Amino acid sequence: HAGPHVGPMFPPTHPVANAPVGTPPPTVDGFVREFLHELTSNQGVSLERSTVNDQYLALAQTVRNYLSARWIETQKKQRTTRPKGVAYLSAEYLLGRQLGNNLLATGLIDIAEEAMKQCGLDIAVLRAQEVEPGLGNGGLGRLAACFVDSLATMNVPCIGYGLRYEYGIFRQTFVDGQQVEQPDTWLALGCPWEFAHPEHAIQIDFGGTIETYVDADGVERTRWVPEWNVLGIPYNYMVPGYLNGRVNTLRLWSAEATKAFDLAIFNSGDYAQAVRAQTFAENITKVLYPEDSTPQGKELRLQQQYFFVACSLRDYIERVLGPEFDLHELDSRIIFQLNDTHPVIAVPELMRILVDLKGFDWDEAWAVTKKCFAYTCHTLLPEALEVWPVDLLGRLLPRHLEIIYRINEEFLDEVREAFPGDEMRIRRMSIVAEHPARAVRMAYLATVAGCKVNGVAELHSQLLRDKVLPDFSQLWPEKFTNVTNGVTPRRFLRLANRGLSELISSAIGTGWVTDLERLRELEPYAEDAEFRSAFRDVKTRNKAKLNEVLIARDGIELGQDHMLDVMVKRLHEYKRQTLKLLHIVTLYNEIISGRLDPKTVTPRNFVFGAKAAPGYLMAKQIIHLINAVGSTVNADERVGGVLKIAFPPNYNVTLAEKLIPAADLSEQISLAGMEASGTGNMKFQMNGALTIGTDDGANVEIRRLVGDENFFLFGMSEPEVAELQAKGYDPGTYYESDRRLRGAIDLIGSGHFSGGDRGTFGSIVTNLVTVDRFMALADYASYMDAQERVEKAYADTEEWTRSAVLNVARSGYFSSDRSMRDYIQRIWGTPPAF
Numbered sequence: 001h002a003g004p005h006v007g008p009m010f011p012p013t014h015p016v017a018n019a020p021v022g023t024p025p026p027t028v029d030g031f032v033r034e035f036l037h038e039l040t041s042n043q044g045v046s047l048e049r050s051t052v053n054d055q056y057l058a059l060a061q062t063v064r065n066y067l068s069a070r071w072i073e074t075q076k077k078q079r080t081t082r083p084k085g086v087a088y089l090s091a092e093y094l095l096g097r098q099l100g101n102n103l104l105a106t107g108l109i110d111i112a113e114e115a116m117k118q119c120g121l122d123i124a125v126l127r128a129q130e131v132e133p134g135l136g137n138g139g140l141g142r143l144a145a146c147f148v149d150s151l152a153t154m155n156v157p158c159i160g161y162g163l164r165y166e167y168g169i170f171r172q173t174f175v176d177g178q179q180v181e182q183p184d185t186w187l188a189l190g191c192p193w194e195f196a197h198p199e200h201a202i203q204i205d206f207g208g209t210i211e212t213y214v215d216a217d218g219v220e221r222t223r224w225v226p227e228w229n230v231l232g233i234p235y236n237y238m239v240p241g242y243l244n245g246r247v248n249t250l251r252l253w254s255a256e257a258t259k260a261f262d263l264a265i266f267n268s269g270d271y272a273q274a275v276r277a278q279t280f281a282e283n284i285t286k287v288l289y290p291e292d293s294t295p296q297g298k299e300l301r302l303q304q305q306y307f308f309v310a311c312s313l314r315d316y317i318e319r320v321l322g323p324e325f326d327l328h329e330l331d332s333r334i335i336f337q338l339n340d341t342h343p344v345i346a347v348p349e350l351m352r353i354l355v356d357l358k359g360f361d362w363d364e365a366w367a368v369t370k371k372c373f374a375y376t377c378h379t380l381l382p383e384a385l386e387v388w389p390v391d392l393l394g395r396l397l398p399r400h401l402e403i404i405y406r407i408n409e410e411f412l413d414e415v416r417e418a419f420p421g422d423e424m425r426i427r428r429m430s431i432v433a434e435h436p437a438r439a440v441r442m443a444y445l446a447t448v449a450g451c452k453v454n455g456v457a458e459l460h461s462q463l464l465r466d467k468v469l470p471d472f473s474q475l476w477p478e479k480f481t482n483v484t485n486g487v488t489p490r491r492f493l494r495l496a497n498r499g500l501s502e503l504i505s506s507a508i509g510t511g512w513v514t515d516l517e518r519l520r521e522l523e524p525y526a527e528d529a530e531f532r533s534a535f536r537d538v539k540t541r542n543k544a545k546l547n548e549v550l551i552a553r554d555g556i557e558l559g560q561d562h563m564l565d566v567m568v569k570r571l572h573e574y575k576r577q578t579l580k581l582l583h584i585v586t587l588y589n590e591i592i593s594g595r596l597d598p599k600t601v602t603p604r605n606f607v608f609g610a611k612a613a614p615g616y617l618m619a620k621q622i623i624h625l626i627n628a629v630g631s632t633v634n635a636d637e638r639v640g641g642v643l644k645i646a647f648p649p650n651y652n653v654t655l656a657e658k659l660i661p662a663a664d665l666s667e668q669i670s671l672a673g674m675e676a677s678g679t680g681n682m683k684f685q686m687n688g689a690l691t692i693g694t695d696d697g698a699n700v701e702i703r704r705l706v707g708d709e710n711f712f713l714f715g716m717s718e719p720e721v722a723e724l725q726a727k728g729y730d731p732g733t734y735y736e737s738d739r740r741l742r743g744a745i746d747l748i749g750s751g752h753f754s755g756g757d758r759g760t761f762g763s764i765v766t767n768l769v770t771v772d773r774f775m776a777l778a779d780y781a782s783y784m785d786a787q788e789r790v791e792k793a794y795a796d797t798e799e800w801t802r803s804a805v806l807n808v809a810r811s812g813y814f815s816s817d818r819s820m821r822d823y824i825q826r827i828w829g830t831p832p833a834f
């Protein structure tokens with residue numbers, strides 16, 4: 001199963017693997033000394049006078065010192081071996097807290113804990129001080145963070161390129177149950193993990209015009225005469241491999257005003273204007289756009305995309321490869337992996353560099369470019385596919401637009417040749433759409449330019465071929481492939497669930513941390529009553545820890561000894577948080593109307609976590625409804641506390657690390673054919689939760705691996721959805737014919753959860769009964785059935801635990817290490833290139 005052997009996969013390690021070569025292994029005393037040194041020299045305070053933030057920063061500095069020596073070594077080695085590397089281009093990295101991960105990667109967890117104890121400090125308190133860098137929206141950004149972790153751990157050279165947003169994903173608060181966004185000031189107390197390099201600033205141009213001229217050889221050429229520019233400042237972050245001594249780089253770009261730009265204005269005497277120029281430039285990396293499914297066609301967003309991609313290409317070509325390198329061989333040293341279409345403007349940028357700046361002729365440049373990019377698609381929703389209006393693109397990047405036109409012309413000639421006379425096909429496939437307005441379809445550009453196109457789970461890749469890009473997969477079937485997503489077991493099992501990790505290691509050793517398929521060796525332990533009991537103890541302790549966190553964080557008290565049923569993910573209609581609500585409201589309605597005795601109901605905590613895009617009104621109303629149902633049900637004495645609903649605000653990576661290890665049941669209930677993959681589903685499985693889910697995204701593969709008897713499947717399959725859609729879907733018929741469903745919807749519509757006001761949730765109700773784009777009502781009955789099966793199964797504690805252990809044992813496939821092996825094999829080219 002291991003696939004190609006990538007370098008020395010997990011070379012033998014120093015006891016503290018990321019300590020500089022030749023240095024003695026760190027000791028608690030040494031660690032204390034270095035910590036106190038950092039506290040006094042960097043924070044300028046004594047231990048007695050220091051704040052928790054001082055202590056956190058000094059501890060982070062101490063760990064960072066251990067890593068930086070290996071980081072420098074990794075780079076030095078790469079400068080001599082010159083391996084082919086991956087440049088992962090992603091507008092988002094949802095990293096989560098760094099301190100715990102870096103302690104784990106260096107093997108310093110125990111030493112640091114003891115050292116802090118000797119200083120009279122609790123390391124848990126220091127770790128809790130860190131504000132996570134939330135530089136992403138959700139699954140796509142977290143995937144990028146998992147991938148760079150895996151590449152470092154697998155000893156694969158990789159640079160992650162992205163944007164250093166000053167404000168990451170907004171901090172969510174609830175006011176009267178409604179989402180209110182607060183700015184995420186993650187840098188306010190200082191970020192000890194970044195290395196700023198203003199001396200390596202890169203100038204990036206925008207706007208202006210293009211002109212033609214005749215060069216020294218009498219060849220007519222084009223050049224871009226830009227109108228304005230900004231500086232890109234690189235901020236480097238260390239990406240340590242797990243106990244292997246490699247430290248890769250994540251390079252995030254921050255925008256500043258260029259000197260030339262503001263000096264000119266200063267000299268003209270307009271000081272205020274010069275300051276405005278500064279602000280204008282800094283705007284580019286000010287804030288992460290919080291839309292995760294409907295890209296905002298805003299000029300600033302395109303500026304962000306071009307800014308980071310142009311910085312990254314220049315950085316790799318000029319600084320990593322250097323002026324001596326023959327760019328005809330570019331693909332021998334790099335593959336640019338496009339994380340969705342956000343970085344696709346890199347394609348015309350590379351063409352511009354090669355043709356306008358390096359003197360390549362067009363065909364030569366295109367031959368190189370086509371080999372250097374690969375494209376990963378993360379969606380199936382039509383409204384999520386990025387298109388850029390031609391007038392906007394032409395205003396900001398006139399030369400790039402011209403290059404895109406030429407790429408399109410030559411591509412359409414190829415299509416004409418393959419399908420003579422098929423003008424409809426030409427129009428369908430054109431990179432430039434004509435209606436409703438002229439616009440560039442970025443997914444098409446990525447598909448034309450990429451050497452490979454992949455989806456993120458088997459079903460998704462199939463639907464990508466058949467439904468999103470059918471003409472392209474017909475033209476180039478070999479271009480299309482699948483790489484099923486994965487998650488890093490270091491953060492989401494070893495770090496987040498120390499209890500389970502230790503239990504696993506006591507049974508099968510520690511090899512699983514870097515070779516997750518070895519969890520298979522746990523299968524026999526599912527039959528071992530003692531192991532199962534230990535497994536339950538771990539869950540119970542994780543639940544207790546979660547309770548502590550939720551009380552401290554939000555004052556939320558969960559029910560004791562309840563099943564923990566968790567639905568955490570972005571709020572979107574296709575993910576169907578409303579279906580989950582209909583289940584809860586049904587149980588509640590049956591109880592208060594006397595048809596269901598609460599004493600016969602399995603006590604359950606229902607935990608939600610979800611941010612809504614600020615402009616997505618329906619999603620915000622659903623959040624409001626979850627909170628309203630929560631406060632009503634939790635307060636209703638007739639329920640007797642058997643149903644508890646908790647919706648802690650501001651779900652993020654840090655909270656995920658607390659929730660997932662405590663969960664019994666994982667809710668993965670999207671309409672089949674809508675969730676590209678899901679990655680939360682994998683994290684829950686890995687931590688021993690059972691899944692209730694549809695046949696969607698990676699759920700399909702999870703169920704195949706764990707077996708039907710260990711998975712609660714419900715709902716229509718994707719072909720059944722398509723069929724119902726085709727014959728015409730009418731949610732009203734389901735509403736009319738199902739008493740419990742009608743009861744639940746009517747209760748919401750009655751104002752029961754809104755102080756008697758029928759208007760508050762009126763639009764949710766109307767939408768469900770008349771439109772229901774994602775067919776929650778069609779899957780309701782099947783979902784309720786599946787939930788009954790869950791209740792029955794949960795009642796048999798031993799059987800449930802057996803299933804939970806098997807879920808863990810069969811989760812090895814979902815390590816992002818395996819995803820990275822698949823990318824290497826199917827997309828990037830196999831070693832020894834790396």
Ligand code: F55
Nearest residue numbers: 137139140292295378456675676677678679
């Ligand atoms: C962010 C910005 C824009 Cl403009 C569009 C989408 C997003 C985004 O965050 N998408 C996203 O998270 N997609 C998810 O990617 C995951 C990783 O592949 C999948 O598991 C998940 O199914 C998909 O929805």
